[in-house]
Amino acid sequence: MAGKIILKKQAEKRLLAGHPWIFAGEIASEQVSEGPGAIVDVFSSAQKFCGRGYWNPQSQIRVRLLTLKPETVDEDFFFQRIRQCWDYRKRIGYTDNCRLVFAEADQLPGLIVDKFGDIVVIQTLALGMDRWKSAIVAAIQDILHPAGIYERNDAPVRELEGLPQVKGFLSQPFPTTFQIRENGLSFWVDVANGQKTGYFLDQHMNRQAIAPFVKDAEILEAFCYTGSFTCHAAAFGARHVTAIDASADALQLARQNAALNGVATSCSFVEANAFDVLKQWAAEKRSYDVVMLDPPAFAKSRQQIQSAITGYKEINLRALKMIRPGGFLITSSCTNLIPADLFLQIIRQAAADAKRQIRQVLFHTQPPDHPIVWTIESTAYLKFLIVQVQ
Template sequence: MSKVILKKKIAQRIANGHPWIFSNEIDKTEGAFDAGGIADVYFHDGKFAGRGYVNPQSQITVRLLTRKKEEINDQFFHRRISEAWEYRKKIGYTENCRLIFGEADEMPALIIDKFNDYFVIQTMALGIDVWKPAIIKALEDIFSPKGIYERNDVPVRELEGLKQQKGFLSAPFDTSIVITENGLKFHVDIENGQKTGYFLDQRDNRRQIQHIVKGADVLGAFTYTGTFEIHAAHYGARSVYGIDISENAVAQANKNAQLNGLEHVCKFEAVNAFDALKTWAREGRQYDVVMLDPPAFTKSRETIQKAITGYKEINLRGMKLIKNGGFLVTSSCTNLVQPELFLQIIDMAAKDARKKIKQVTFRAQASDHPIVWGMENTNYLKFLVVEVTNK
């Protein structure tokens, strides 16, 4: 077993449980140091820190899998996946859920989403990619799935020296499936949809709009496949208009509306939301509820200011479109924008829009995406509903 010895002065987060060890935190290594292999990590005083996989090519040189001196083998991954499944069942997530949420489930850089009897996997680091056969075998043993698909078409893999790829990890199957969420049905495009094909993390938050949309005229921007908007129609909205820049997403959204018999309430069109919000505010359009669910505006700390500016701008424009006493439903999935900062951005947008806001609810992602204190990357989704009134 190769060894990694940490420097005397390291970030306290490692001792506190964070699994990432950066190259500049390593004092020395002993033994073979093979990319993708397993190494034992020790603090500078000789105390055991944990065992994990290594990749000298990556800025995150070691990702710890365990704090125990236990063997990392096929049974290890079978046990971890079984434990994660038992946890989801205990908290009420079974039919569709994020089965493995990377670091939060002590399997760094691994994502597994469960859609009915189909599973989608992302292995975003070399050290976990090596164990893909063991992970597939564990899923087959525990679930007897109808299909497993790989969505490793993510640029972050290239930082690990891995190529982007996607495809079947089981016998081929129809990758266009239908799932049920909150009593509604949605098409999921496992092969070509964003991320793993569907955003399970907003499932609980979609229920939070049920009272504010009754009898309302609703505008949804950055709708993707229309899940929030279709929930709004289901909960009694008078009219729902959703916009997204993607023609494919809009086509899927209209299909989802038809699937639920709500096409007479919902209308989706391919429109640039940034331009439209600005133009419509100038034209004096007004809605009872405006919902904003934009993509992440940054993936790096270097461009964090750009993300702050972007979030402030779209929320300011959204507020200007809301009738006095109406509601703004807004989200951010950028983990670099932590909750306190997000609330500050919304406050700044309200001041610039000359609006008063009253918080209705502020939430994170669904509980099948567990938040581990001390791991900022696990606390990534912010979901906020505010009442908006004129000053």
């Protein structure tokens, strides 16, 4: 029998609007006999059924809803959900590389599944989801028949759920560094040691979108990681790309990716802290036709939002100072705690401080294999902006 959670008065409003989280402070009563990760039924203060999900008394997010119906949560439940995810991706044209499961946006909170060709990488980032890992793996094997499955559960966020950081094979071992194709180019992916699940699939449409702005351009790129934007820019006819990253391992793959795509002579890679280099080169009055910025998330918690705002403003201010009149700033943020309107405000303030006039040319978010649910703010996380600088 499922445990029972009774909410405080009015606490169900967000659930009924479509957000699956219940915080500890919203609960009036917890009647759960099983341990952390147990499936529980959630009721309003008026004893109306609100949904069913998993419970973790060690987390501030006490319950994450899996369904608004009183349906059985078992192995078949996860099979059907993952099959729905795959059917949706196939329908929108994503059959090779894609985010197969995007957590809350796919009604599977705490679960990330990325598909790289016939290799699948999973993350179970919450305790309740981690308890169903074997069912999830079995469903993936039955539905996709992948050549291999790897878990990247070395994310620090798991510690907030009382979970250890682990990574490794969930299938027979396979080579964890391999090539994928994107926009007609080839890239090495390292699913064992790369960031997140090994490659940032969410920028693939935006990497294609830079084509008109980089042709014949001299480009500075900061936070280049393994060179996906770098190689796209060079392949699209950039005169030269100077790409900066602090990770020697990432730059090694970036150089290999440039060679793989026949653009090595158009690219140079610099191992350095991007903040330091942008500050120094702006002070030296170096100039470029295009500056590209694709930094990692600057805030993992609400306490870090102000420092993230400061960080975004600083790197974009330095970049704007180095762009030749008529050139372009191509800039991104993947911090879900910085909404789009705030990100655009940061760029506007950076331009004012840099004494540069800008005009928006293009604004994108993430691709459709990372669907956005309007009532779940965290699903709308990627901001991609191109502005022309006068």
